[in-house]
Amino acid sequence: LTFDLVLVGFGHVGRRFVRLLDANRTALESGGLGVRIVGVATRRHGHAYASRGLDAIALADRVELGERVGAERGVRRRSGAATAFIRDAGRRSATAARQGRLVVVETTTLDIERGQPAIDHVRTALDCGAHVVTANKGPVAFAYGALARAAERAGRRFLFEGAVMDGIPIFNLVRDTLPGVSITGFRGVVNSTTNYILTAMESGEPFGAALAAMQRAGIAEADASFDVDGWDAAAKTAALANVLLGARLTPASVAREGVAGVTPARVKAARAAGRRLKLVARAERAGRAVLARVAPEELPGDDLLAGLEGQQNALVLQTDLLGEIAIVQRGSGLTMTAYALMADLITIARQCSPRRRAPRARR
Amino acid sequence: LTFDLVLVGFGHVGRRFVRLLDANRTALESGGLGVRIVGVATRRHGHAYASRGLDAIALADRVELGERVGAERGVRRRSGAATAFIRDAGRRSATAARQGRLVVVETTTLDIERGQPAIDHVRTALDCGAHVVTANKGPVAFAYGALARAAERAGRRFLFEGAVMDGIPIFNLVRDTLPGVSITGFRGVVNSTTNYILTAMESGEPFGAALAAMQRAGIAEADASFDVDGWDAAAKTAALANVLLGARLTPASVAREGVAGVTPARVKAARAAGRRLKLVARAERAGRAVLARVAPEELPGDDLLAGLEGQQNALVLQTDLLGEIAIVQRGSGLTMTAYALMADLITIARQCSPRRRAPRARR
Numbered sequence: 001l002t003f004d005l006v007l008v009g010f011g012h013v014g015r016r017f018v019r020l021l022d023a024n025r026t027a028l029e030s031g032g033l034g035v036r037i038v039g040v041a042t043r044r045h046g047h048a049y050a051s052r053g054l055d056a057i058a059l060a061d062r063v064e065l066g067e068r069v070g071a072e073r074g075v076r077r078r079s080g081a082a083t084a085f086i087r088d089a090g091r092r093s094a095t096a097a098r099q100g101r102l103v104v105v106e107t108t109t110l111d112i113e114r115g116q117p118a119i120d121h122v123r124t125a126l127d128c129g130a131h132v133v134t135a136n137k138g139p140v141a142f143a144y145g146a147l148a149r150a151a152e153r154a155g156r157r158f159l160f161e162g163a164v165m166d167g168i169p170i171f172n173l174v175r176d177t178l179p180g181v182s183i184t185g186f187r188g189v190v191n192s193t194t195n196y197i198l199t200a201m202e203s204g205e206p207f208g209a210a211l212a213a214m215q216r217a218g219i220a221e222a223d224a225s226f227d228v229d230g231w232d233a234a235a236k237t238a239a240l241a242n243v244l245l246g247a248r249l250t251p252a253s254v255a256r257e258g259v260a261g262v263t264p265a266r267v268k269a270a271r272a273a274g275r276r277l278k279l280v281a282r283a284e285r286a287g288r289a290v291l292a293r294v295a296p297e298e299l300p301g302d303d304l305l306a307g308l309e310g311q312q313n314a315l316v317l318q319t320d321l322l323g324e325i326a327i328v329q330r331g332s333g334l335t336m337t338a339y340a341l342m343a344d345l346i347t348i349a350r351q352c353s354p355r356r357r358a359p360r361a362r363r
Numbered sequence: 364l365t366f367d368l369v370l371v372g373f374g375h376v377g378r379r380f381v382r383l384l385d386a387n388r389t390a391l392e393s394g395g396l397g398v399r400i401v402g403v404a405t406r407r408h409g410h411a412y413a414s415r416g417l418d419a420i421a422l423a424d425r426v427e428l429g430e431r432v433g434a435e436r437g438v439r440r441r442s443g444a445a446t447a448f449i450r451d452a453g454r455r456s457a458t459a460a461r462q463g464r465l466v467v468v469e470t471t472t473l474d475i476e477r478g479q480p481a482i483d484h485v486r487t488a489l490d491c492g493a494h495v496v497t498a499n500k501g502p503v504a505f506a507y508g509a510l511a512r513a514a515e516r517a518g519r520r521f522l523f524e525g526a527v528m529d530g531i532p533i534f535n536l537v538r539d540t541l542p543g544v545s546i547t548g549f550r551g552v553v554n555s556t557t558n559y560i561l562t563a564m565e566s567g568e569p570f571g572a573a574l575a576a577m578q579r580a581g582i583a584e585a586d587a588s589f590d591v592d593g594w595d596a597a598a599k600t601a602a603l604a605n606v607l608l609g610a611r612l613t614p615a616s617v618a619r620e621g622v623a624g625v626t627p628a629r630v631k632a633a634r635a636a637g638r639r640l641k642l643v644a645r646a647e648r649a650g651r652a653v654l655a656r657v658a659p660e661e662l663p664g665d666d667l668l669a670g671l672e673g674q675q676n677a678l679v680l681q682t683d684l685l686g687e688i689a690i691v692q693r694g695s696g697l698t699m700t701a702y703a704l705m706a707d708l709i710t711i712a713r714q715c716s717p718r719r720r721a722p723r724a725r726r
Contacts, residue, residue, distance in 0.1 A: 024543060167685050169540035176539040177532035179709040180387060181702070302672075304691060307665055316693075321702045322530050323694015328667060330679075331686015339544070339684045346542040 001352060002034035003345065004096040006049075006089045006130065007056070008082050008121050009107035010042040010069070012218065013135050013162070015060040016338040017105065022057055024342070033349045038096075039089040041082050043108070046070040049089055082108070082117060083124050090128025097129035100156070100352060105341055106134035112231050112251055115142030122147050126154045133344040135162030135337050141235040142250050144242035157348050162340030164190060164236045165313050168329040171243055172347065174317070181319050183244045185284030188315035189308050190236045192332055193220040193227035194259045194279040196310050198296075201267040202276070218334075219311065229258035233281050233294040241283040244317070247290035249283075257295040270298050276306040284318070304328070364715060365397035366708065367459040369412075369452045369493065370419070371445050371484050372470035373405040373432070375581065376498050376525075378423040379701040380468065385420055387705070396712045401459075402452040404445050406471070409433040412452055445471070445480060446487050453491025460492035463519070463715060468704055469497035475594050475614055478505030485510050489517045496707040498525030498700050504598040505613050507605035520711050525703030527553060527599045528676050531692040534606055535710065537680070544682050546607045548647030551678035552671050553599045555695055556583040556590035557622045557642040559673050561659075564630040565639070581697075582674065592621035596644050596657040604646040607680070610653035612646075620658040633661050639669040647681070667691070 007014050021028070021035055028035060037056040041047040045063050048054055048070035059069045086104060096102040104125035108118050115138030122139045125132045132151070134140075139147055140160050151158035161171050174183060189195055193214045200210035211228065214220035220227050234254040241247035241254075259279055270277045275298050283292035299306040304326050308314055314328040329336075370377050384391070384398055391398060400419040404410040408426050411417055411433035422432045449467060459465040467488035471481050478501030485502045488495045495514070497503075502510055503523050514521035524534050537546060552558055556577045563573035574591065577583035583590050597617040604610035604617075622642055633640045638661050646655035662669040667689050671677055677691040692699075 027543065168688055169536065172540040173532065173536060177535040177706070179706055179713070180390065181706075301664075302670055304667070304670055307667055307670055309665075316691075319694075322699055323692075323696075325531055326689075326691035326693065328679075328689035328691065329686075330689065331682075333686075336685055343540070343542055343544075350542070 001032065001101060001349065002036055003101045003103050003349065004036050004038045004093050006039035006041075006086065006093070006102070006104045006125075007037060007107070008041045008086060008104060009109070009136075010040050010045070010059070010063060011107060011109070012334055013337050013341075014105070014107040015063065016334045017107070017341045018056040018060050020335060020338045020342055028346075033346065035345070038093055039085070040069050041085045042069055047085055049085075049092060051092055080117070083120050086121060086124045087128060090125070090130060094129075100129075100131070102128070102130040103345060103348060104130045104132050106132060106136055106139075107341070108136060110136055110138045110235060112226065112235060115139060115250075119143045119147070122158060123150060126150045126156055126158065129154060129156065131157045131348050132159070133341050133348070134160045135341055136160075137163040137235040137239050140239040140242060142238075144239070145248060157351065159344035159347060160239075161344050162337045163239050165315065165327075165329050166332060166336035167339035167343065168313070168327060168336070169343070170240070170315060170327065172343070173327065174244055178319070178322070181321050183317055183319055185282070185318040186240060186244065186315055187280055187282040187305070188313065189278050189305050190281050190313055190315065191227055191230075191233040191279060192311035192313060194230075194233070195308055195312065197259060198262070198267060198277055198279065199310055201262075201264050202271045204264070206264070219332075228260050230256045230279065230294040233279060237281040237283055237292050237294055240281075240315070241290050241292050245283060245285060245290045247283065247292070249290065249292055253292070255293040255295070259296055262296055274301040275299060276301060278305050278308065280305060364395065364464060364712065365399055366464045366466050366712060367399050367401045367456050369402035369404075369449065369456070369465070369467045369488075370400060370470070371404045371449060371467060372472070372499075373403050373408070373423070373426060374470060374472070375697055376700050376704075377468070377470040378426065379697045380470070380704045381419040381423050383698060383701045383705055391709075396709065398708070401456055402448070403432050404448045405432055410448055412448075412455060414455055443480070446483050449484060449487045450491060453488070453493060457492075463492075463494070465491070465493040466708060466711060467493045467495050469495060469499055469502075470704070471499060473499055473501045473598060475589065475598060478502060478613075482506045482510070485521060486513060489513045489519055489521065492517060492519065494520045494711050495522070496704050496711070497523045498704055499523075500526040500598040500602050503602040503605060505601075507602070508611060520714065522707035522710060523602075524707050525700045526602050528678065528692050529695060529699035530702035530706065531676070531690060531699070532706065533603070533678060533690065535706070536690065537607055541682070541685070544684050546680055546682055548645070548681040549603060549607065549678055550643055550645040550668070551676070552641050552668050553644050553676055553678065554590055554593075554596040554642060555674035555676060557593075557596070558671055558675065560622060561625070561630060561640055561642065562673055564625075564627050565634045567627070569627070582695075591623050593619045593642065593657045596642060600644040600646055600655050600657055603644075603678070604653050604655050608646060608648060608653045610646065610655070612653065612655055616655070618656040618658070622659055625659055637664040638662060639664065641668050641671065643668060
């Protein structure tokens with residue numbers, strides 16, 4: 001079975017995804033999963049569609065050289081352009097959509113105010129009969145319930161493993177491997193930039209220098225407030241709470257305190273006392289509501305979250321049947337986010353042929 | 364769809380499984396999964412079969428009062444009795460087997476010498492057209508490859524999530540949520556009794572007293588050597604290596620050093636130096652071979668495995684695409700093992716109706 005992919009957003013993550021797919025093409029095909037990229041919409045380098053497939057590697061190369069992917073203008077030149085592009089691609093790939101083998105891969109950047117236009121992208125794609133795979137936190141953090149219902153009505157999948165902890169399977173873990181288990185709450189460290197900054201400050205590095213290092217590495221957002229003021233962590237907390245706890249949160253409804261007010265003296269004093277300061281994301285049920293919070297917390301040295309160095313992330317799930325389960329991400333990087341998209345794609349393909357074995361990549 | 368279950372072994376785990384199923388009956392049924400127990404084979408309290416279903420709760424109560432579950436003799440009275448029971452049940456439930464809704468639930472105790480008779484139980488069940496779910500490490504530690512192939516030939520599932528880390532999804536995590544990822548090695552703490560003993564010794568408790576506490580709690584095996592000499596950890600290491608790394612190990616081919624030679628002085632000295640002694644299980648590829656080892660290791664205090672208290676377990680997976688992923692089990696107990704069996708059962712049921720939502724238990 002060959003899946004036709006429409007890529008909406010073609011930045012670092014989207015392009016790495018294309019290269020990862022290409023590197024694993026043989027393994028995927030031997031597992032029965034063919035992939036063809038039929039559409040690419042960029043923000044500033046135009047867009048392209050060809051129902052017989054595009055050479056996405058060549059397009060990624062072009063974008064990296066600053067060239068355009070198509071004669072048409074980039075979709076961000078006017079509001080709604082990407083939505084129109086998706087609708088058009090859905091029409092031109094109507095057969096693939098009808099056969100359940102059209103997938104829209106959404107990797108535009110997060111808008112922390114409203115989660116748009118990514119939410120519209122997801123909705124439009126589902127309306128066209130496409131599955132949706134995204135690494136964007138916005139749709140899950142702002143509109144999970146509505147989009148999940150839209151996907152169910154459409155008989156299509158809406159998957160977003162890359163939205164939290166990159167390729168580490170959080171959502172898939174709970175959905176696929178913990179059937180019958182109820183999650184009652186969670187706490188975790190989910191923002192790499194602030195954990196790197198706090199760790200660096202322990203050894204005397206100034207706040208600004210640590211932040212700049214993360215920005216140079218492409219880990220921190222260009223707008224420092226997004227990481228430093230806890231917005232990224234709040235968006236991930238809302239996403240996790242909405243999916244795992246059935247909450248109806250948005251990033252703004254997560255009580256939020258960032259690390260901007262944390263002084264080197266405080267970090268060092270904690271460390272000297274055998275404790276560590278971490279930006280902790282938490283949520284728990286409180287009756288029918290869900291309370292969620294992001295704030296710096298001073299943790300005992302033997303707390304699992306206290307042990308996270310640099311860019312590491314971890315999530316501790318509280319469950320009814322299994323007590324606490326923690327999952328720790330020790331590596332990081334763009335490939336992991338790209339992998340999340342590929343894993344979601346494989347999940348969709350498996351559903352279409354449930355008896356088929358998972359392809360094993362790069363063995 | 365109603366699944367017919369044949370329970371082979373009806374000890375603590377088997378009986379807890381029956382009670383867990385019963386507690387979740389409504390949730391399972393609302394998820395489309397009906398369960399009926401048609402056969403129970405005990406070691407010392409006889410066996411029973413009824414194609415229309417047994418009252419398994421009543422049978423569990425009887426066993427706990429020391430009474431028999433059936434007029435016939437227990438299957439351990441003579442060698443091969445349980446295998447004959449499975450074959451007989453397979454014949455009497457031939458329709459369910461043909462329809463792929465017969466499941467043999469194997470919970471006999473581990474034989475560390477050869478993994479028998481559990482391997483024969485699994486093989487016979489698959490031959491009869493039943494799926495197999497087990498919490499027994501033996502079949503996976505001794506014969507994973509052959510049994511996986513037998514299951515594939517039979518078109519049935521052979522699942523064993525409960526064999527390692529109770530209900531924490533290790534095997535299902537890798538199989539279902541890490542498609543395309545190659546595991547290159549692992550290290551972990553997988554035996555609760557020895558971790559409890561080492562932790563207790565740090566605070567001055569003598570080895571013997573700590574072991575006795577675990578035996579009273581029903582966590583340690585009656586034969587202390589099984590835990591203390593690292594046999595349990597070696598069996599789990601072989602199981603993990605066979606499944607995750609494609610190895611062909613048995614417990615005896617895992618280099619093994621237990622904790623019997625560990626003195627309180629050594630444990631305390633490590634602790635005083637900010638380090639901790641842990642019984643670490645490891646395996647890694649070495650060319651086409653897989654090297655596996657269980658031995659006490661002195662770990663730096665900030666190592667994730669060093670942070671494990673009491674009966675906690677953890678496994679750190681080394682992967683190609685995602686760096687290191689750790690999963691930590693912080694709770695423990697019989698219910699978690701029973702849950703593993705239920706989760707495997709739900710996995711089988713999902714496969715038969717892949718579009719069906721997972722039942723959510725006890726909400």
